[in-house]
Amino acid sequence: MDDLFAARSQMALSLGFHIIFACIGMVMPFFMATSHYKYLKTNNPLYLDLTKAWSKGVAIFFVTGAVSGTMLSFELGLLWPEFMLHAGPIFGMPFSLEGTAFFIEAIALGFFLYGWGKFKPWFHWFTGVVVGVSGLASGILVVAANGWMNSPSGFDFVDGKYLNIDPVAALFNDAWFTQALHMTLAAFTATGFAVAGIHAYLMLKGKYVDFHRKAFTIAIVFGAVAALLQPISGDISAKDIAVRQPAKLAAMEAHFETSKTAPLIIGGIPDVEAKEVNYAIKIPGALSFLAHGDFEAEVIGLDQFPEEHHPPVAVVHYAFQIMVGLGMILVGLSLLYFISLWKKKNWQIQRWFLWLFVLATPLGFIALEAGWTVTEVGRQPWIIYEIMLTKDAVTPIPGIRYSFFIFTAIYISLAGIVSFLLYRQIKAVPATLAQNSKTNADS
Template identity: 75%
Template sequence: MNDFIAARSQMALSLGFHIVFSCIGMVMPFFMAVAHYMWLRTDKAVYKNVTKAWSKGVAIFFATGAVSGTVLSFELGLLWPEFMKHAGPIFGMPFSLEGTAFFIEAIALGFFLYGWDRFNKWFHWFTGVIVGVSGLASGILVVAANAWMNSPAGFNFVDGKYLNIDPIKAMFNDAWFSQALHMTIAAFVATGFAVAGIHALMILKGKNVLFHTRSFQIAAIFGCAAALVQPFSGDISAKDVAKRQPAKLAAMEAHFHTEKSASLIVGGIPDEENKRVNYALKLPGFLSFLAHGDFESEVKGLDQIPAENHPPVAITHYAFQIMVGMGTAMMLISALYFMALWKKKKWLESEWLLKLFVAATPLGFIAVEAGWTVTEVGRQPWIINGIMRTADAVTPMPGIAYSFYLFTAVYVSLACVVIFMLYRQIKMVGKLYDKPQL
């Protein structure tokens, strides 16, 4: 493994690991706040128990996310010094604001964890809401920085120099809204389905049924509502990518030839040598509609993009198909769940519906990882789209492969620790709340 591939692999590993904790950190505090609110309004002990149990999970994920996020900050400077040299002064604002949001989140979480029976009950609840709001803001600010890499703005690039820097325009670039919206909803989908799936499993096992039923209801409603809304944000993102990054869209759909009334490809195996997709289901005109809102519009293919600027087609295409496939599956489960809430109340007590949620536990995070693969791999060979190539930004220092192996071992170890802590937390929940609850 050469140093360039090692640097990219290490960054991909770090991002792939951190994004899980970012999603949970953005969303779980809202679940916690809803359960807390239900306790304050109904005085039912089960909601207080849910709130306390979830708050401990939030603390675990916050600590792990803080560690992995700090590592990412160092990696940007150590692995990509040329990128940070030029980009740092331009998109530094969202990173600095993210740091502020992180500190607010940490303080609010401390107040919430140690504020039981010490603060006014509504102020205590409000500190939990602040944890969620600051976590959400933190995630959106980081996405704004990534969006700048896809849609650079806020400067003039003249003779290899970055002039007339405007950090506000850089932060609110053309891609930030579509990416932030899509990522925020994806976080609710992924976390909602993961939490609902775990509690559904506990219900099927007959353990603390009331506790897990209330937990399941909160997580499932959030996750399912977000899953049904997600296609609308996906449509906004697709049209934005078609406008700004036609090479990424072409790679996502393995769209080799420019054409009008372009077909949307479902599945298939890209054959880059012969410029075709084998074994695919084609929906005539749907790619044109997805990209431009018109079934007859022309969609730019890879044939109009210089070969040296082509993203890796197979990886981008497969990742996109996985993301869409996982999202479609969760949409179908969501439709069934809301149908159960609305018309088919008996379904809510059925094993088959709970088993669907158990099976769907990892789908949201698989979709998130696939979506970030599309975002990052689909931008290649650029680290700053159209301006700086990834190969020109990497550190000249040798031995990056060894760093990649070391960080892989660290992240695997950290994942094992988190899994152990969560497993222990679930067992503790079983011991603490294995009693009738009102």
């Protein structure tokens, strides 16, 4: 393992770990605030129990996201010093604003967790909303910084120098909106289906079904709406990438040769040496339409770029297929849920219906990781698209492989700790509900 591969592997591990907990931390506060709102409107104690249970989960994910995010900020400087030397002054604004959003989120979460009985009810609810809004803003700002790497702006690059820096233009780069929209919807989809799947499983166990049904409903409504909007976001992103990063689109579709009426490739095994895709389903003209809105439009292939600037086609293509495939499964489940609301309410108590959502629990996060792989690996070999190569940004300090092993151990430990805490929290819910039911009955 050379230092470049070790550095990239460490960043991939760190980002892959952080993105899950960051997305849950962005979305769960909205579930919590919705449940709290329903409690304030209905005075149903089950919503109060649900709000308190979810608030503990929010705290766990906030702390984990904070730790993993802090590690990432150090890794950027340690692993990619040349990148930070030049990029830091340009795209530092979204990171500094993200820090502000993070502190607001931390303060609001403290108010919410310790504000029971101390604040007026609606102000207390509002602090929970602030947790969600500031967490969402934090995520969007980080994605804006990544968007700058895919669409660098806000400076002039002259004779190897970065001149006339405009941090505002860098923040609002051409990629920030499409990436932020797609990422936000992905976070709501993945978290919504994961939380719904857990509560669907607990419903199948037959205890405190009403409590878990209320939790399932809140989570799946958020997740299903986001899943149905995601294809629209994906179409916007594809059309944007076709213009800004045609090599990435070509890798996503394993489109080796520039052509008109380009087919959309579903599945298949790319053969990079032969420059063809085997065992694929091809829909004539569909890629041209999706990329440019015209079935006969020309789609740029990898043949228009030097081979040393080609992204890893197989990795990007497989990740893209996984993302789209799982996304369509979640769209189908979302439609199924809304059909059940509209016409078939009895489905929602059927075991087969609940098992579908249990099985879908991890699918959103697998799709999320696959989509992030497309975004990052599809930009390679550039760390700043068409400005700086990744190999030119890596630290010259040897022994990065040892850092990779250490960080791998840390992240595995964190994952284990978080899993244990969540398991303990879920196991504690029945005891809490039983105690509350007894208290209510006595009173």
